[in-house]
Amino acid sequence: MYVAVKGGERAIDNAHAWLAEERRGDPAVAELGIAQIRGQLSLAVARVMAEGSLYDPDLAALAIKQARGDLIEAVFLIRAYRTTLPRFGTTRPVDTSAMACDRRISATFKDLPGGQVLGPTFDYTHRLLDFALAADGLPPPPAPQADPGSAADQMPHVTGFLAREGLIQPEAQATTEPRDLTREPLDFPADRPLRLQALARGDEGFILSMAYSTQRGYGRTHPFVGELRIGAVTVEMEIAELGFAIDLGEVVLTECETVNQFAGSKTEPPQFTRGYGLVFGQSERKAISMALVDRALRWEELGEDKVGAPAQDTEFVLYHADNVQATGFLEHIKLPHYVDFQSELELIRRLRAEASAAQPLQETAP
Amino acid sequence: MNDYNFAYLDEQTKRMIRRAILKGVAVPGYQVPFASREMPMPYGWGTGGVQVTAACLVPEDVLKVIDQGADDTTNAVSIRKFFEKTAQVAVTEKTTAATIIQTRHRIPETPLNEDQILVYQVPIPEPLRFLEPSEVETRKMHALEDYGLMHVKLYEDIARHGEIATAYAYPVRVEGRYVMDPSPIPKFDNPKLESPALQLFGAGREQRIYALPPYSKVVSLDFEDHPFDPSKAPHACALCGAADSSLDEVITDDAGGRMFVCSDTDYCATLRAAAS
DSSP, rough: OOOOOOHHHHHHHHHHHHHHHHHOOOOSOOOOOOOHHHHHSSSHHHHHHHHHOOHHHHHHHHHHTTTTHHHHHHHHHHHHHHTTTTTOOOOOOGGGOOOOOEEESSOOOSOOOOOBBOOSSSSSOOOOOOOGTTOOOOOOOOOOOOTTOOGGGGSSHHHHHHHHHBBOOOOOOOOOOOEEEEEEEEHHHHHHOHHHHHTTSHHHHHHHHHHHHHHTTTOOEEEEEOOOEEEEEEEEEEETTEEEEEEEEEEEEEEEEHHHHHOOSSOOSSSSSOOOOOOOOOOHHHHHHHHHHHHHHHHTTTTOOOOOOOGGGGHHHHOOOOOHHHHHHHHHHGOHHHHHHHHHHHHHHHHHHHHHHOOOHHOOOO | TSSBBBBOHHHHHHHHHHHHHHHHHHHHHHEEEOOOOOSOOTTTTSSHHHHHHHHHHOOOOEEEEEETTTTSSHOOOHHHHHHHHHOOOOOSSSSGGOOOEEEEEHHHHSSOOOOOOEEEOOSOOOOTTTTTTOHHHHHHHHHHHOOOOHHHHHHHHHHSSSSOOOOOOOEEEETTEEOOOOOSOOOGGGGSSSSSEEEEEEETTEEEEEEEEEEOOOOOOTTTTTTOOOOOOOOOTTTTOSSSSSSEEEOOSSSOOOOEESSSSSHHHHHHHHOO
């Protein structure tokens, strides 16, 4: 006699034990430390912080270790932890024009105040596997040091030059506190602050593909990278009891401002417009992608035509950008669906029986 | 596990969820948006139900968790363990002993009573979603009570197949007003939606909560000449002999051998215990 499969509980415990073994790998090989992940896989750490919406490199490194390098799983761990954190208050908006830039480039001006600073970039490396890295090697030769004389105030935003001439559309000043995606349900119409929040924590791959689709003609916006900057900014918070703002610390951000052609519309004169991307950590691909998608989603406020491109559809982009939501719902189809499938089986059997009962004559015809 | 608050969520979040539940109870069948939190289990695995259960639980509660009607399916085990750990509440597999039952895809066969809460895990709360993908549009349709599209879909089913080809997540109308998705329960369970128990529906990823207060009128959509038919497999349970329960089909060999057993494991075990 068949006995329904029992022992789900023991199976789960055993699976977890096996998982822990697999995570550790060969015990003869040294275990990864959090400091190693934080220091040597820093771009993975940056991605987990950005999509996890929590700036803490040590926790992100721990999540990457626990997730065996699965970054979406690590993002999920960070998000679940973030849920349990109390919220003490809100910081002042960070001032990215005062950023201590490691990297700052403009694709629209050959030279500009503050100069082009390449910084630690893959851009002009040849993608040749460096077998020297495979051996436990010597430390790399020290990178040349420049005089850190260039103060941040000598690196003004590129779009500011265009704004002075009135060539670029001024950004509307927010009059109300932006809505918080993590404290209120997503609601439409979604204004720009809300859209930018969703894009900032959205999946890098998804935002990249959406941005790429606009470059290939699905909602084309003609972007130039006006400026891309990466560096540390100070985070300040007003303390009510003190009556002034104090520094809480620094966060590393990547900011991208695109300058987009705009031929004018019924409501707006011809001028340049902006797309904006801002992401935790060093993440240029994400910041540029975000700026392109931001610009594509602005079609309505700029009076452009909706051409039916996916990147113009706010509901489509915002509902599908979150990889924690997407991966959970996608993978839930692994869970048992016996009951629903049984109902479908019975329906299909009944419909097939009815269909074959309706055509017996055709089959017996000579 | 004292690092976390009772039932995991902090009290402010629970209060926010309770407000959404109360609104849902006040407007039966209406989907109330709520600021769903990231939970330590994935979206699609019952985060909505878990948040609703967390907001309802008190230390005296006795919790039962089922998936596909069974207490021992892996995800039911996982969710039950989660609340044992974070809320230290008593748990049970007995439908009659539970004060809160969290379920995925089934309503227990044993009738519920007024002192019980049934919490459903909901994947897609919007019954109109597969007819209209935009949330802005579907909210408008609910507001205007514009359910023509749904009736056309059901009519087209009948025109093509001779019957309504929806076997689970069969749409219902609540108190003559809102069309509601009862979550992917088999349509066999639809008549049990009219119940003395409070029924709460949580959709975490989609950030919606809705409710059926006790004794709400719940009508499965149909036509006069094609009345709703809560059909099930034409068999009796091979273990307990029940002919009135929803059945799982179990493949017993690779030569077409199969048997039908109750999907509600507690119901099946209770009947077998009574017989022996």
